[in-house]
Amino acid sequence: MIKLGDLVKVLGIERDEKNFDIDISGIAYDSRKVQKGCLFVAITGFKEDGHRFIESAINNGASAIIVEKDVKVASIPVIKVDDSRKALAKLSAKFYNYPSKDLTVIGVTGTNGKTTTTYLIDSILKKLGINTGLIGTIKNKIGDKEENASRTTPESLDLQRIFSEMLESEVTHVVMEVSSHALELDRVLEVDFDRQVFTNLSQDHLDFHQSFEDYLKAKTKLFQLNENPSIINIDDKRSEYIIQESLGEVLSYGLNNKADIMAENIQVTQKGVSYKLKLGDKSIDTKLNLTGRFNVYNSLAAIGTVYSLGYGLKEIAAGLEEIEGVPGRFQIIDEGQQFGVIVDYAHTPDGMENVLNTAAEFTKGRKIVVFGCGGDRDRKKRPIMGRIGVTLGDFAIVTSDNPRSEKPMEIINEIEVGIKNEGKEEGKDYIIIEDRATAIKKAIDLANPEDIVIIVGKGHETYQILKDKTIDFDDREVARDAIRARGES
Numbered sequence: 188m189i190k191l192g193d194l195v196k197v198l199g200i201e202r203d204e205k206n207f208d209i210d211i212s213g214i215a216y217d218s219r220k221v222q223k224g225c226l227f228v229a230i231t232g233f234k235e236d237g238h239r240f241i242e243s244a245i246n247n248g249a250s251a252i253i254v255e256k257d258v259k260v261a262s263i264p265v266i267k268v269d270d271s272r273k274a275l276a277k278l279s280a281k282f283y284n285y286p287s288k289d290l291t292v293i294g295v296t297g298t299n300g301k302t303t304t305t306y307l308i309d310s311i312l313k314k315l316g317i318n319t320g321l322i323g324t325i326k327n328k329i330g331d332k333e334e335n336a337s338r339t340t341p342e343s344l345d346l347q348r349i350f351s352e353m354l355e356s357e358v359t360h361v362v363m364e365v366s367s368h369a370l371e372l373d374r375v376l377e378v379d380f381d382r383q384v385f386t387n388l389s390q391d392h393l394d395f396h397q398s399f400e401d402y403l404k405a406k407t408k409l410f411q412l413n414e415n416p417s418i419i420n421i422d423d424k425r426s427e428y429i430i431q432e433s434l435g436e437v438l439s440y441g442l443n444n445k446a447d448i449m450a451e452n453i454q455v456t457q458k459g460v461s462y463k464l465k466l467g468d469k470s471i472d473t474k475l476n477l478t479g480r481f482n483v484y485n486s487l488a489a490i491g492t493v494y495s496l497g498y499g500l501k502e503i504a505a506g507l508e509e510i511e512g513v514p515g516r517f518q519i520i521d522e523g524q525q526f527g528v529i530v531d532y533a534h535t536p537d538g539m540e541n542v543l544n545t546a547a548e549f550t551k552g553r554k555i556v557v558f559g560c561g562g563d564r565d566r567k568k569r570p571i572m573g574r575i576g577v578t579l580g581d582f583a584i585v586t587s588d589n590p591r592s593e594k595p596m597e598i599i600n601e602i603e604v605g606i607k608n609e610g611k612e613e614g615k616d617y618i619i620i621e622d623r624a625t626a627i628k629k630a631i632d633l634a635n636p637e638d639i640v641i642i643v644g645k646g647h648e649t650y651q652i653l654k655d656k657t658i659d660f661d662d663r664e665v666a667r668d669a670i671r672a673r674g675e676s
């Protein structure tokens with residue numbers, strides 16, 4: 188509970204009228220979640236306008252309202268601000284008493300590798316005996332409690348609530364993914380980051396950001412929030428800009444450029460990677476149960492981050508070895524069959540390229556790729572992913588991902604443009620099977636010994652979002668069933 192007058196001081200608003208002397212029991216940005224005594228923050232969204240739901244918020248018990256447009260409400264206090272999302276972030280942080288100040292918060296941003304890097308950092312910290320919290324695409328972990336995540340980075344209010352619960356569970360360190368949407372929409376505005384990590388930047392989300400430059404600028408915001416150290420991949424072209432814009436000191440990592448932290452003698456197998464880590468005059472043999480050169484980058488980011496918090500390389504490397512894998516990231520599906528099956532979350536051109544190149548390193552037979560692209564997301568990546576599927580794969584099955592509000596065949600047609608540009612022939616080089624389960628079964632039926640079936644795009648997801656409903660769907664389960672149905676294991 189906090190008095191409305193005290194709460195809105197964070198917005199620079201000083202009001203000592205009687206109707207500001209009321210208790211606020213909670214904050215809500217969704218009218219459907221308003222309870223008695225709540226402050227409702229009306230947001231002008233992309234699909235809806237929160238101001239349209241003020242009446243229902245009041246009916247649900249709202250005691251006061253924040254708006255960014257003029258509205259006619261006489262029954263309860265109405266406070267107008269310039270930007271409701273910014274106000275929501277400030278009010279939420281104050282309401283929960285700035286919990287992130289009492290936590291060591293590590294923020295990881297980049298197009299690919301955020302989830303993986305956060306899992307690696309979490310694993311290392313746990314091995315060091317630290318009580319950790321994790322926030323990201325797969326789940327939010329608050330001490331021993333886990334909740335499924337619906338966003339990669341939660342809305343500011345939810346984020347501050349999670350931090351507050353973490354403190355109650357005696358968590359000391361939080362590792363979180365920071366999406367470009369979150370940076371652009373002020374979800375992390377009031378988060379007190381201690382370390383910021385940059386993985387890489389490649390094409391994605393050009394539906395949301397106006398241009399690649401805008402996407403880069405959104406990501407860069409994470410490095411302009413404070414003067415704490417950042418851990419940056421200097422092999423990425425955009426790192427120069429990010430380093431130049433960073434307010435704090437930079438610890439760089441990379442394979443190709445002279446970085447503070449480097450990996451040498453890299454060995455890649457189907458099960459993992461090993462390499463010699465170099466940091467100044469120190470070096471240490473490092474092993475990781477995740478495969479692909481891209482995971483060498485993710486692990487360097489993780490090592491650099493924990494090292495910068497003051498821990499020794501030996502104990503860090505020991506923690507890194509503990510991790511068994513990240514759900515849906517190059518996850519091997521093994522039912523004893525004679526061919527390989529991999530489920531991976533690659534949903535960008537760069538991610539797909541990395542996964543297919545990695546598979547090529549240890550596959551003697553064909554690479555059969557099953558993929559689609561998400562609806563209501565960046566359309567520009569569709570033909571590019573189409574091209575990558577048929578050029579780096581030996582045979583492609585184009586299917587649906589999460590079509591959302593779009594028509595699945597229209598998405599597939601846009602993917603096919605990139606395939607046709609390569610002069611590939613339907614039937615010979617690729618086929619189209621709209622239904623994802625049928626596509627996966629077909630790929631598995633087509634596989635010969637030594638081939639590999641690579642199913643990308645949905646990784647850990649246990650659902651498929653269709654136009655009018657969300658159904659249970661798990662690539663890993665569908666693949667396992669299909670392998671068993673072949674009856675060879």
Ligand SMILES: CC(=O)N[C@H]1[C@@H](OP(=O)(O)OP(=O)(O)OC[C@H]2O[C@@H](n3ccc(=O)[nH]c3=O)[C@H](O)[C@@H]2O)O[C@H](CO)[C@@H](O)[C@@H]1O[C@H](C)C(=O)N[C@@H](C)C(=O)N[C@H](CCC(=O)O)C(=O)O
Pocket residue numbers: 216217218219229230231232233234235236237238240337338339340341342366367368369372395
């Ligand atoms: C583009 C985007 O990020 N949109 C997010 C944004 O939506 P919005 O502001 O447009 O919301 P809206 O639906 O128009 O509604 C406006 C307001 O009316 C309210 N409302 C709505 C209905 C109602 O009955 N009552 C009511 O009060 C809503 O709660 C909202 O406050 O704010 C909402 C509330 O927090 C989010 O749920 C929503 O995420 C949408 C669903 C989404 O798909 N976001 C994705 C793209 C996203 O954020 N992805 C990134 C990861 C990307 C990556 O790096 O790979 C992520 O961090 O998850």
Ligand SMILES: Nc1ncnc2c1ncn2[C@@H]1O[C@H](COP(=O)(O)OP(=O)(O)OP(=O)(O)O)[C@@H](O)[C@H]1O
Pocket residue numbers: 297298299300301302303304324339364386387481482484485515516517531532533534537538539541542646
């Ligand atoms: N460092 C990397 N560079 C390029 N591709 C990567 C890297 N790490 C992972 N990938 C690829 O990207 C996919 C997604 O990885 P991960 O889930 O770690 O990324 P993310 O940034 O969290 O994605 P999202 O934006 O959806 O949250 C992986 O399944 C893999 O194919």
Ligand SMILES: N[C@H](CCC[C@H](N)C(=O)O)C(=O)O
Pocket residue numbers: 339534560561562564588589644645
């Ligand atoms: N965080 C990404 C996930 C994409 C996963 C893919 N399965 C899809 O639905 O496009 C996004 O929201 O764009």
Ligand SMILES: [Mg+2]
Pocket residue numbers: 301302303323324325339364
């Ligand atoms: Mg993620």
